[in-house]
Amino acid sequence: MKISVEREKILEAVNHLSRIVTAKTSLPVLEGILLSAEQGKLTLISYNLEMGMKKEIYAHTEQEGDIVINTKILAEILRKMNGINVEISTDDRLMCHISSGSANFDIMGMSATDFPEMPNVTALNNFNLSGEILSNMVRRTIFSVAQNEGTRPILTGVKVSVRENSITFVAIDGHRLAIRKENVNIGTEADLIIAGKAISEVIKLIKDESEDINISFSGNLISFNIDGYVFISRLLEGNFVDYEKTIPKTYKQRIFVKTRDIIGTIDRISPVINDAFSTPVRCNISEENILFSCSSAVGRATENFPITLEGEEFEIGLNSRYLLDALKAAETENVKIEFNGATSGVLVKPLENDEFLYMVMPMRLK
Secondary structure, three states: EHHHHHHHHHHHHHHHHOOOOOOOOOOOHHHHHEEEEEOOEEEEEOOOOOOOEEEEEOOOOEEEEEEEEEEEHHHHHHHHOOOOOOEEEOOOOOEEEEEEOOOEEEEEOOOOOOOOOOOOOOOOOOEEEEEEHHHHHHHHOHHOOOOOOOHHHHHHHEEEEEEEEEEEEEOOHHHHHHHHEEEOOOOOOOOEEEEEHHHHHHHHHOOOOOOEEEEEEEEEEEEEEEOOEEEEEEOOOOOOOOOHHHHOOOOOOOEEEEHHHHHHHHHHHHHHHHOOOOOOOOEEOOEEEEEEEEEOOOOOEEEEEEEEOEOOEEEEEEOHHHEEEEEEEEOOOEEEEEEOOOOOEEEEEEOOOOOOOEEEEOOOOO
């Protein structure tokens, strides 16, 4: 292989592809990026057996060929070079020569025949979604995805329900629930469970939110075509949680609040919360205000927040970070918050429509 490419172009591609490369694996070839040179183009592929990414860039090709180069080393070399173009060539012993400007490197590559083939997704099932909608829906639900597989690996994914005129994202980790819905003309129907890690990487590829993203799915695979990158991931298999049964259908107490104001109040008392998972915020809810208070080894904080309560007075303990995540994701000026006493999930909803729903489970007060 012998090629010349623009350094900034290949560096950008390597930086994107490197995010899904396996850092430590029993297959060293998976720690690398596959470079395939053909006439007029260079194709770069990274693949970790669960997710894969491919990008084609223009290259002046003198000799076609394939090589796998360790991702970390390749990225570091490209980043520190200062030439406009990079020349890459290989020999029969897999020695890879990289040069740019006055800098020259000789590093050992790996055989492309050992690199596992990244699967393709047939375009039988596909739809387009704007980058803005996809990015917003992911950002407003991803925080509720379970961070480790535990006993329910399915919860590490986002359930995506595609209907002809709408798309819904659902994430649940056992302590909170996030639902986001957008009314869009899609023209197909499907229920998919996309790994949280995968969908998080997808939105990092979005540069221009006004552009449509083509999404294809087939069998247990899904692919996203974004800005010339093809991102492929295995779908999670199994039955998603029947989350609708966990959502209270009625409420005993309800308040209407300005989102920014209540976020500010909770933020102000949060410095004394040294462990968000074991130190609840005590919410003493009366007819005219909520007394937020928190006590930990760091200290104690209290603040009153004015409200008008519908229903009986009560007290409830909540995880402040979970509640803040829900309120910030609402991204509306006002929200309504519904309660069913101290032991049921707290719902954050829009004032009028069903664009979103967030639920936070209460914590036991001592």
